[in-house]
Amino acid sequence: MLDVWVSGAGMTRIGRRPEALQDLMAAAAADALAMAGRERPDLIVVAAMNPEEFVGDGNFASSVATAMGFAEVPALRIETATSSGAAAFYAGFAQVAAGLHRTVLVVGGEKMTHLPTPKVSELIGRSIDAHERRYGATMPALAGLVTRALMARRGVDEREMSWVAVKNHAHGAKNPLAHFQAPVTLDDVMASRMIAEPLRLMHCCPISDGAAAVVLTVERAAVRVAGTGQGTDTLALRHRRALTSFRATQEAARAAFAMAGFGPERVEFAEVHDAFTPFELIALEDLGLVPPGEAGRVTLDGDTALDGRLPVNPSGGLKARGHPLAATGLAQIVECVWQLTGRAPGRQLDKRVALAHSIGGLASNNWVTLLESR
Numbered sequence: 001m002l003d004v005w006v007s008g009a010g011m012t013r014i015g016r017r018p019e020a021l022q023d024l025m026a027a028a029a030a031d032a033l034a035m036a037g038r039e040r041p042d043l044i045v046v047a048a049m050n051p052e053e054f055v056g057d058g059n060f061a062s063s064v065a066t067a068m069g070f071a072e073v074p075a076l077r078i079e080t081a082t083s084s085g086a087a088a089f090y091a092g093f094a095q096v097a098a099g100l101h102r103t104v105l106v107v108g109g110e111k112m113t114h115l116p117t118p119k120v121s122e123l124i125g126r127s128i129d130a131h132e133r134r135y136g137a138t139m140p141a142l143a144g145l146v147t148r149a150l151m152a153r154r155g156v157d158e159r160e161m162s163w164v165a166v167k168n169h170a171h172g173a174k175n176p177l178a179h180f181q182a183p184v185t186l187d188d189v190m191a192s193r194m195i196a197e198p199l200r201l202m203h204c205c206p207i208s209d210g211a212a213a214v215v216l217t218v219e220r221a222a223v224r225v226a227g228t229g230q231g232t233d234t235l236a237l238r239h240r241r242a243l244t245s246f247r248a249t250q251e252a253a254r255a256a257f258a259m260a261g262f263g264p265e266r267v268e269f270a271e272v273h274d275a276f277t278p279f280e281l282i283a284l285e286d287l288g289l290v291p292p293g294e295a296g297r298v299t300l301d302g303d304t305a306l307d308g309r310l311p312v313n314p315s316g317g318l319k320a321r322g323h324p325l326a327a328t329g330l331a332q333i334v335e336c337v338w339q340l341t342g343r344a345p346g347r348q349l350d351k352r353v354a355l356a357h358s359i360g361g362l363a364s365n366n367w368v369t370l371l372e373s374r
Contacts, residue, residue, distance in 0.1 A: 006215065012210045046064045046078070047329070088106050105214075110208075170306075172316025172321055268310070279359065
């Protein structure tokens with residue numbers, strides 16, 4: 001297997017965007033190619049969760065390639081629900097590692113804010129088990145169920161999961177591309193309206209538009225892909241072995257660390273999937289970044305803040321940077337690349353090893369990516 005390097009990374013501002021999805025993706029791709037010093041890739045891998053429903057367009061890989069001016073470049077589309085961006089990264093990585101292509105452009109995006117919130121929720125909800133949906137389950141409702149189990153069985157309290165939001169909004173305030181760029185207080189979070197008990201509005205990420213892209217190459221660059229892994233679990237929550245941890249994350253982490261040849265003790269900062277703030281606490285333990293039962297405490301102690309021992313979500317995370325679905329897994333990787341190459345002014349870390357963690361659906365198709373500066 002050949003070494004794979006990230007030579008370019010680009011991202012649009014995340015939030016409510018008037019541009020067409022194809023144009024957002026073309027803009028992110030152009031920035032990634034410019035950073036890489038490339039005019040044209042050998043292959044384009046496109047991530048989009050559901051453009052047929054969100055924007056009414058199909059044959060989307062060809063549509064995006066055409067919008068970029070690369071209609072004659074081979075293009076394919078990857079989808080694993082909300083982790084589609086990370087899955088597309090893996091697909092591009094595999095192409096380069098296998099020696100099939102020397103330079104692969106991976107781009108992901110979603111546009112949702114033009115639709116009514118109930119419609120967006122319904123479309124996202126299609127990624128959960130159909131039987132559970134028929135009984136009225138939604139993504140926030142099932143996340144609320146997981147959170148209740150976490151509180152009852154692991155002792156996580158509302159203050160701990162609310163502080164995740166406070167921390168990530170503080171990070172987002174330093175990120176000019178974030179959906180939310182204002183800090184919030186603990187009182188703000190704990191007074192926000194209830195969405196799916198015990199989850200309040202400010203425990204949940206926003207509906208966002210945006211795009212992100214990276215360039216992968218066989219030629220040595222500043223950032224190397226040390227490892228990548230996928231983990232899966234049953235679609236139905238009722239069939240899971242546990243509610244307070246995600247098997248898909250644990251398996252993805254095991255695979256990524258095995259490929260990298262090192263363990264979680266080497267990770268110096270992380271971008272993790274915090275679509276609901278308790279999911280960040282679950283991820284920290286599932287990834288092996290903190291001991292079992294300690295995620296809430298280390299969060300309150302400031303260990304995961306920008307100036308802490310293990311900064312988590314320096315971009316602001318899904319909670320503050322935003323969550324344009326298929327862009328998110330790539331946006332996490334873009335943040336890691338920018339941090340590793342000194343391109344994150346205002347929130348810059350001095351670190352060498354990064355982890356990105358992406359959840360697909362309600363943790364049924366998850367990915368972990370390890371990156372290191374060389």
